[in-house]
Amino acid sequence: MSSSSRAPVVAPNRVLRACLYATLLVFAVYYLLPLYVMVMNSLKTLDEIRQGNMLAPPREWTVKPWGDAWSRAQIGVEATGLRPYFINSVLMVVPAVTISTVLGALNGYVLTKWTFRGANVVFALILLSCFIPFQIVLIPSARVLGFLGISGTTAGLVLIHIAYGIGFTTLFFRNYYASFPTELIRAAQIDGAGFFRIFWSILLPSSGPILAVSAIWQFTNIWNDFLFGASFGDFDSIPMTVALNNLVSSSSGVKEYNVHFAGAILAALPTLLVYVLSGRYFVRGLTAGAVKG
Amino acid sequence: MPAGGCGLARKKLNFVSLVKGGDDDNNDDDNGGAFAVRAVFNVIFDDNGGAFAVRAVLNVIFDDNGGGFAVRAVLNVISDDNDGGAAVMSTLTAKLQDWIPRLVLSPSAAIIFVFVYAFIIYTGYLSLTDSRLLPSYGFVGLENYQKLWALPHWHRALLNLAIFGILYIVFCTAVGLLLAIFLDQRIRGEGFLRPIYLYPLALSFIVTGTAWKWFLDPGIGLENTVQRWGWEGFAFDWIKDRKLAIYTVVMAAVWQSSGFVMAIFLAGLRGVDDEIIKAAQMDGASGFTIYRRIIIPLVRPIFLSAFVILAHLAIKAYDLVIALTGGGPGQATELPATFMYSYTFTRSLMGIGASSAVIMLAMIFSIIVPYLYLELRQPKDRS
CATH class of the missing domain: 1.10.3720.10 (MetI-like)
Structure with a gap:
């Protein structure tokens, strides 16, 4: 998969190319959205998550969930974290x-x-x-x-x-x-x-x-x-x-x-x-x- | 010995000790072993008696105990034999050289034979027995298969597999082909977009399932978010709906795998001969016609590859369902893979579990075996 060396097959029509880029960007958002949501919500407090709007960045940033997940969360019977x-x-x-x-x-x-x-x-x-x-x-x-x-x-x-x-x-x-x-x-x-x-x-x-x-x-x-x-x-x-x-x-x-x-x-x-x-x-x-x- | 030779020898030493570490887990005598190996490689770089050195290496690799002694013994042989018996050495060398490849292949072949083929036969046999919580060897013929096909639960799993499999293959192929064709139009920022389409493949299905479970949860996910944006009547609770939950599995699975299809199609499109396309362009064919009539037919083998790979992934699908829905609500997203696990290990009906596994294997082999047969045959036909 080296970079393309061929002339574009579909004629370089401006409108068409705009649609092309738009589609590709929409798909990029589709693939990135779950990751974005995960990262943003891992940095929110639980209260803020319950209030909804999963797409918004945290109002109050916290790394406590990361620490909890790593070393304190309850998994199985013991609270060892991951x-x-x-x-x-x-x-x-x-x-x-x-x-x-x-x-x-x-x-x-x-x-x-x-x-x-x-x-x-x-x-x-x-x-x-x-x-x-x-x-x-x-x-x-x-x-x-x-x-x-x-x-x-x-x-x-x-x-x-x-x-x-x-x-x-x-x-x-x-x-x-x-x-x-x-x-x-x-x-x-x-x-x-x-x-x-x-x-x-x-x-x-x-x-x-x-x-x-x-x-x-x-x-x-x-x-x-x-x-x-x-x-x-x-x-x-x-x-x-x-x-x-x-x-x-x-x-x-x-x-x-x-x-x-x-x-x-x-x-x-x-x-x-x-x-x-x-x-x-x-x-x-x-x-x-x-x-x- | 020149310095460069030493460097090479050290590299080899590391490798051999890795192989050795794989063969036996007791590292107590590692020092002695490593020393012997170093000696062997010194011999190799002396440029004569290569075959004996190889035999010594084999001893180090395959002997479970006393490897060091064996090496030392062989070293003695080498030094003793240097003054005579060259003819004997060369026949020995030839014989040994004949067998080394097979010896090297044999551990892997043995592992595959036991862990794949013997295990398949064992599970196949269990499917004909009255095994429940533990394997038992009372032969019952095809009773388990009759019971299996009488279970509505199993029919549900097969129906779900059909829905999931077809939609998964169709959507992955459509999205993958679309993205590949679009990316192939000399897109600025392709190097930026392509990795974004592909990264879900690096994730575990458990991670994907966790993310999507939440995303699709009506209480806190998409439904809730859209309602907060002001669209009060918006409803998206498929994951809780017995009739629609299987489609949420499709969504998450397509998200994860469509990038793969894009990658193989893109590789195929890039492999199409430019001359053909230029000729068609000179004839005045439009871009769409060129794709429809020339390029897509040329990459037809990739459709087959994509189909085979996606179909076998669909039949194997297990982790995603476990993480996303756990097979529920009810049995709404049960698939053969989850059915087998729960019957064998949760419900203690091992005979029925084994028979469902045999049917999964039969489904996969009926797709894969003809495909591999074609793939492996083709090079011979061409030459």
């Missing part, structure tokens, strides 16, 4: 992203440069795993995690996220390495370089972009996961998304909307930050499976 769950998510995401990306890189390398009979079938089966509805694996996953003695732990969630992330990372690296000149690999082989040497010295140095794509994709998916966290998380492994849902949907007491919004933004912040800092790779990951060539 902080421990944020830490759970970080402890889960870092190893899961690292290991699934490393495995994906090696798989992509094997499946493009060291193919063997049946390699395509293996790839098809790995790829198909990206699309399964996770409901089909929930019951056996719970039993296997119990069998391994890691049910309810962060290690268990890491294992689950690796298992269901390999498909994506393998797809990314396979497509990327497929366009890497195989002659270079053969030449290095003739010079006596082995499997890992070639990977380290030839492929890996030029894998920066796809490493970023894969890591960002995995980070976003795993951070945002809810189903596995809700099914297999226990007190000291529940991730941020599940804690946020518990905070928002807890029926006891007064609904502190401003705290809910601050919590929602806290849960969204890491992935939003990654998106803002490296949106290009984020988009490449999204479109990798859908657009060929």
